Amino acid sequence: MTAIILLWSVTAAQIMLVAAMGCYTYRLIRGPRAQDRVLCLDAIYVSAMLLVLTVGIRAGSPIYFEAALIIAVLGFASSVALAKFLMRGEVIE
Amino acid sequence: MTHAGALPAWAALLTAFLVLLGAGLTLLGAIGTLRFGSFFERVHAPTLGTSWGTVAIVLASIVRFSALGSRPVANELLIGVFITVTTPVTLMLLARAALYRDRAEGKQGVPARSILRPPRGRNQQGESGGGQ
Numbered sequence: 001m002t003a004i005i006l007l008w009s010v011t012a013a014q015i016m017l018v019a020a021m022g023c024y025t026y027r028l029i030r031g032p033r034a035q036d037r038v039l040c041l042d043a044i045y046v047s048a049m050l051l052v053l054t055v056g057i058r059a060g061s062p063i064y065f066e067a068a069l070i071i072a073v074l075g076f077a078s079s080v081a082l083a084k085f086l087m088r089g090e091v092i093e
Numbered sequence: 094m095t096h097a098g099a100l101p102a103w104a105a106l107l108t109a110f111l112v113l114l115g116a117g118l119t120l121l122g123a124i125g126t127l128r129f130g131s132f133f134e135r136v137h138a139p140t141l142g143t144s145w146g147t148v149a150i151v152l153a154s155i156v157r158f159s160a161l162g163s164r165p166v167a168n169e170l171l172i173g174v175f176i177t178v179t180t181p182v183t184l185m186l187l188a189r190a191a192l193y194r195d196r197a198e199g200k201q202g203v204p205a206r207s208i209l210r211p212p213r214g215r216n217q218q219g220e221s222g223g224g225q
Contacts, residue, residue, distance in 0.1 A: 002100070002102045002105035002106060003100065003105060005105060005106065005109050006100070006105040006106075006108055006109045008109075009108075009109035009110075009112055009113050010109070010112055012113060012116070013112040013113055013115070013116035013117075013150075014116070016113075016116040016117060016119065016120040017116050017119060017120070019120055019123070020116075020119045020120045020122070020123035020142065021123075022123075023120075023123035023124060023126060023127050024123055024126060024139075026127065027126050027127055027135075033132065033191075033194075034194075035132055035187055035190060035191040035194065036132055036135060038187055039126075039132075039135065039136055039139065039184075039187060040126065042139070042183055042184075042187075043122070043123070043126065043139035043142065043143075046119075046139070046142055046143050046146075046147065046176065046180075047119055047123070047142065049147075049172070049176075050115065050116070050119060050142070050146065050147060050150050053150050053151070053154055053169070053172070054112060054116070054150060056154065057108065057112060057150075057153060057154055057157050060157070060158075060161060062158060062166075062168070065154070065168055065169060065172070068172055069171060069172055069175070072172055072175050072176055072179075073175070076175075076179040076182075076183060079183045079187070080182065080183055080186060083183060083186035083187040083190050084186065084190075086187070086190035086191070086194065087186070087189065087190035087193055
């Protein structure tokens, strides 16, 4: 019984995370300016990382943790590079 | 789902609650991003997902794998700490870039550069050098 509850709640959480990524993607396409797009890209990275974590919870395998960590690091690096580019017009001065 | 039968009832229920909490907060932040009007309001919304959304799902993962194995697993804390530390850095850089772009375009409703606290660094040296 508890296993079924866990399975359904993880499924619902994955649907919610995908819906969140859909909202961010809509804002990414529609966003009036470049900073909105960078903000949404960062948020999509975080949502994808959470989605990978929930897949790991569902599968019961610790391998997904490392993939989530790599997604978090890459998301931070790319968002900082894009914000720097918006600020200065170049990434490395 | 593998090994789910081996999970104690309290761990399964706690994991389910935390996963739903985290995903719900993330979805709430995404809807806020859709509905807010300006960029400076919008920049606050995704932090719902990066603060308690991430922490709740990380806690759920810790509970799940600690209850499955014999010893406590705290690898996921690394993700929580990393997201908590790096998100303010990203968002402050982004907000400053947006402020700079708005000022450069001369947009209305943007706070002006403070007179009381002039900007330090390269710009001030250049200005004072030009003034003398």
